[in-house]
Amino acid sequence: MPEPSPNERLRNLPSVDDVLENTYLDRLRSMLPHQIMVASVRGALESARKKLLDGQDASCNAASLAQTAEDIAEQMLNPSIKRVVNATGVIIHTNLGRSVLAETAVSAVTEAARGYSTLEYDIAHMSRGSRHDHCEKLICALTGAGGAIAVNNNAAAVLLVLSEFAAGHEAVVSRGELIEIGGSFRIPDIMSLSHAHMVEVGTTNKTHASDYEKAITDDTAMLLKVHTSNYRLIGFTESVAGHDLRIIADSASQKRRSCDPHAPGIIVYEDLGSGALISLPVDSEHAEPTAAEALEAGCDLVSFSGDKLLGGPQAGIVIGSAELIERLKKNPLARTMRLDKMTLAALEATLRLYLTPDRAQEEIPTLRMLEAPADTMKSRAALLAERIEKNIPAGCARIEVVPEVSRSGGGSLPMYDIDTFAVQMSFNAGCAQECEEFLIRENHIPVIARIKQEMVLFDVRTILDDEEQEEIANALAGYFEKISRAETGESTASKGV
Numbered sequence: 001m002p003e004p005s006p007n008e009r010l011r012n013l014p015s016v017d018d019v020l021e022n023t024y025l026d027r028l029r030s031m032l033p034h035q036i037m038v039a040s041v042r043g044a045l046e047s048a049r050k051k052l053l054d055g056q057d058a059s060c061n062a063a064s065l066a067q068t069a070e071d072i073a074e075q076m077l078n079p080s081i082k083r084v085v086n087a088t089g090v091i092i093h094t095n096l097g098r099s100v101l102a103e104t105a106v107s108a109v110t111e112a113a114r115g116y117s118t119l120e121y122d123i124a125h126m127s128r129g130s131r132h133d134h135c136e137k138l139i140c141a142l143t144g145a146g147g148a149i150a151v152n153n154n155a156a157a158v159l160l161v162l163s164e165f166a167a168g169h170e171a172v173v174s175r176g177e178l179i180e181i182g183g184s185f186r187i188p189d190i191m192s193l194s195h196a197h198m199v200e201v202g203t204t205n206k207t208h209a210s211d212y213e214k215a216i217t218d219d220t221a222m223l224l225k226v227h228t229s230n231y232r233l234i235g236f237t238e239s240v241a242g243h244d245l246r247i248i249a250d251s252a253s254q255k256r257r258s259c260d261p262h263a264p265g266i267i268v269y270e271d272l273g274s275g276a277l278i279s280l281p282v283d284s285e286h287a288e289p290t291a292a293e294a295l296e297a298g299c300d301l302v303s304f305s306g307d308k309l310l311g312g313p314q315a316g317i318v319i320g321s322a323e324l325i326e327r328l329k330k331n332p333l334a335r336t337m338r339l340d341k342m343t344l345a346a347l348e349a350t351l352r353l354y355l356t357p358d359r360a361q362e363e364i365p366t367l368r369m370l371e372a373p374a375d376t377m378k379s380r381a382a383l384l385a386e387r388i389e390k391n392i393p394a395g396c397a398r399i400e401v402v403p404e405v406s407r408s409g410g411g412s413l414p415m416y417d418i419d420t421f422a423v424q425m426s427f428n429a430g431c432a433q434e435c436e437e438f439l440i441r442e443n444h445i446p447v448i449a450r451i452k453q454e455m456v457l458f459d460v461r462t463i464l465d466d467e468e469q470e471e472i473a474n475a476l477a478g479y480f481e482k483i484s485r486a487e488t489g490e491s492t493a494s495k496g497v
């Protein structure tokens, strides 16, 4: 009989009811409502249909579809957001949740989540309060700003600032700063969403003060500066600092007001991106201004993320004068981007640590990981190597402690090399790619390592504690156990037993 054509196979797919009735689903049927079972079976049929349409092979009998439906239902029953071990050495890893919170921030989240709170209640006045109050004073104290607002993330902060101050008017930005960062945030797109008219100046590599000066018209509302977070321009380059933008904006505003005393001034706004609150010990070539420094340099408004170098929860913080921040608070968009109580609790607790910079340094994992000296990494890597050696069968891998480079990640300190040490494994049994896959897909806590040529590397800088080291060692034991089982299975099979 000829093979059925894909179209025939599509037509012959069993019905939802046929799959639902399969005994394979008996166990789940007793646990889950009918509606969820139906959704799982539909999912299984849909994926088989897709495979057939793509010309791939798919098993299409009721029993195998029921198995797929079971997997789909199981996936719903199990948490999708799981803890992972980050052995990549990328500290602010956007795919892995960016900053790890300080313990005090974690407790604050639990506390806020578990009971009622003063989220919008003012104890002193025994009346309605504002959720903005919890963090504003802290941010102002830490940055010297007159006002501050925290919203959902920095992308939202940029949209809010542009919408309030540049909608329907011109905002001038350097061509060297028209960035795209991960997750489809592009400055030109945010500009058009905010209804600001983007005026590009300069070239990709060089923008001069005179470029801004020449671009300013009566309709210019803003000079926008954007931190080139995930790349660096090196070589024949020039950009204009916040301080100089201030001078340009002031002189143009003054000229305007000589004709019309009520003409609005030009706002200087810097999207700092990662925005550290304290100076980080990086060399001058890679150093970035802190939020306070950006403000002091002359920007009216500065915005930055909560979960990058600040080391807190996802948030976008805007600082500036009390008057400008008040306008942002009143913008209806602010309501659509407001922070929830758990994030506010985490942010407040993180900010409070900065009141004592030494505590911030010690207790905020992002800062701790950034600044941990290479020597400490070396001894930690030695410990991890030892743990691994102890856990895996002798001779199946070569294990070395090697110098490596960690990254800050998350669009912060681009190209800044952080000296570190990693445990490097080359394989006599199995191979690096297969091991990587096992660590991610089959270990109950996924371990995300780095692959380099035919080796797997574990950078200890982002491995949080001894327990995580144990987790890696155990996961590797599991991997070698699996391949040895597969090998003995194969050899018995080939003997025809």
Ligand SMILES: *Cc1c(COP(=O)(O)O)cnc(C)c1O
Residues within 6 Å of the ligand: 153, 154, 155, 156, 158, 181, 185, 226, 227, 228, 229, 230, 271, 272, 273, 274, 304, 305, 306, 315, 316, 410, 411
């Ligand atoms: C990261 C970043 C953003 C976006 O911040 P999120 O908090 O991720 O929304 C915006 N601008 C710059 C320059 C950035 O580096």
